[in-house]
Amino acid sequence: MDKKRILSGMRPTGKLHIGHYVGALENWINLQNNYESYHLIADYHVLTTKLDTSHIYQDSIDMLIDWLATGLDPVKSPMFRQSQIKEHTELNLIFGMLITVNRLERNPTLKDQIRDLNIENVIYGHLGYPVLQAADILLYKGNAVPVGEDQVPHVEITREIARKFNNQYVEVFPEPEPLLTKFARLSGLDGNAKMSKSLNNTILLSDEPETVKAKLKKAVTDPNKLRKGDPGNPDICLVFSYHKKFNPGEVPEIDTNCRSGALGCVDCKMKCAAKISEMLAPIIEKRKLYENDIKSVKDILEDGEKRARKTAQETMAEVREKMNLG
Ligand code: SF4
Numbered sequence: 565m566d567k568k569r570i571l572s573g574m575r576p577t578g579k580l581h582i583g584h585y586v587g588a589l590e591n592w593i594n595l596q597n598n599y600e601s602y603h604l605i606a607d608y609h610v611l612t613t614k615l616d617t618s619h620i621y622q623d624s625i626d627m628l629i630d631w632l633a634t635g636l637d638p639v640k641s642p643m644f645r646q647s648q649i650k651e652h653t654e655l656n657l658i659f660g661m662l663i664t665v666n667r668l669e670r671n672p673t674l675k676d677q678i679r680d681l682n683i684e685n686v687i688y689g690h691l692g693y694p695v696l697q698a699a700d701i702l703l704y705k706g707n708a709v710p711v712g713e714d715q716v717p718h719v720e721i722t723r724e725i726a727r728k729f730n731n732q733y734v735e736v737f738p739e740p741e742p743l744l745t746k747f748a749r750l751s752g753l754d755g756n757a758k759m760s761k762s763l764n765n766t767i768l769l770s771d772e773p774e775t776v777k778a779k780l781k782k783a784v785t786d787p788n789k790l791r792k793g794d795p796g797n798p799d800i801c802l803v804f805s806y807h808k809k810f811n812p813g814e815v816p817e818i819d820t821n822c823r824s825g826a827l828g829c830v831d832c833k834m835k836c837a838a839k840i841s842e843m844l845a846p847i848i849e850k851r852k853l854y855e856n857d858i859k860s861v862k863d864i865l866e867d868g869e870k871r872a873r874k875t876a877q878e879t880m881a882e883v884r885e886k887m888n889l890g
Pocket residue numbers: 785786789796797798801802803804818822823827828829830832833
């Protein structure tokens with residue numbers, strides 16, 4: 565292969581928010597010119613936290629539309645559902661033999677997930693999550709995986725599994741490197757470190773300007789700045805962190821005027837809303853085109869699944885042959 569290959573994926577949770585854009589999509593869009601990219605709609609992974617699958621197809625389509633509307637190119641990069649490529653489950657089964665339960669129990673993201681989601685009963689799927697993720701990546705022989713800092717331990721497990729397979733049989737898999745996302749996380753409107761639909765603290769990529777304004781109005785700021793004229797501290801203000809991302813040109817002025825009290829929080833929030841809506845405008849416009857032509861979205865998915873399946877089948881044929889299972 566000429567270009568190095570990356571595998572990136574998201575669990576389909578429906579329409580995406582600006583946190584997804586900042587934490588992942590923006591990076592994927594930049595990478596698609598320099599890498600051969602495969603984009604996975606990780607619908608099996610959803611089952612670890614939600615067994616109700618009644619909306620999973622529509623959620624997948626909604627997410628795919630956001631991917632396309634933000635600028636991911638389906639001609640360059642196949643986009644596909646994990647559940648439609650049977651080889652994911654087959655490789656997952658083999659990889660499950662190459663890693664100990666002890667090692668998976670030491671995975672720090674497992675502990676974080678149990679704490680964050682308040683999980684009382686850990687299912688096998690939670691423990692095996694990084695094994696299925698290793699299968700997702702290595703099925704396409706990914707050389708690199710764009711991730712946030714919190715996902716690096718999973719890439720390390722993928723590398724260990726690849727090494728174990730290559731040592732046990734014959735070299736088939738690369739050991740993928742994590743490609744760290746620079747601006748990895750955007751906090752939620754309520755100040756929670758995580759922007760998440762389940763926390764109801766998001767701005768969706770499909771939110772119209774009036775909705776963005778209404779949501780921004782409720783965003784938390786410096787709690788000591790009660791009215792215009794009070795000096796504020798932008799360093800502890802969520803809205804200021806959004807300005808840094810979406811309105812970098814005005815950051816020095818906002819910093820000065822917030823501290824002096826010359827700028828009030830309502831005006832500051834409306835400036836921020838305007839900048840976010842400016843960024844979202846072309847995405848919303850493109851989204852509408854896809855929404856009005858669902859057939860073309862389904863065709864893109866079908867084409868992506870065909871291309872991904874071909875690669876996956878080639879890898880599995882090689883795996884079976886090297887393992888004398890052919
Ligand atoms: S003026 Fe702006 S930066 Fe300062 S506290 Fe209010 S919202 Fe935050």
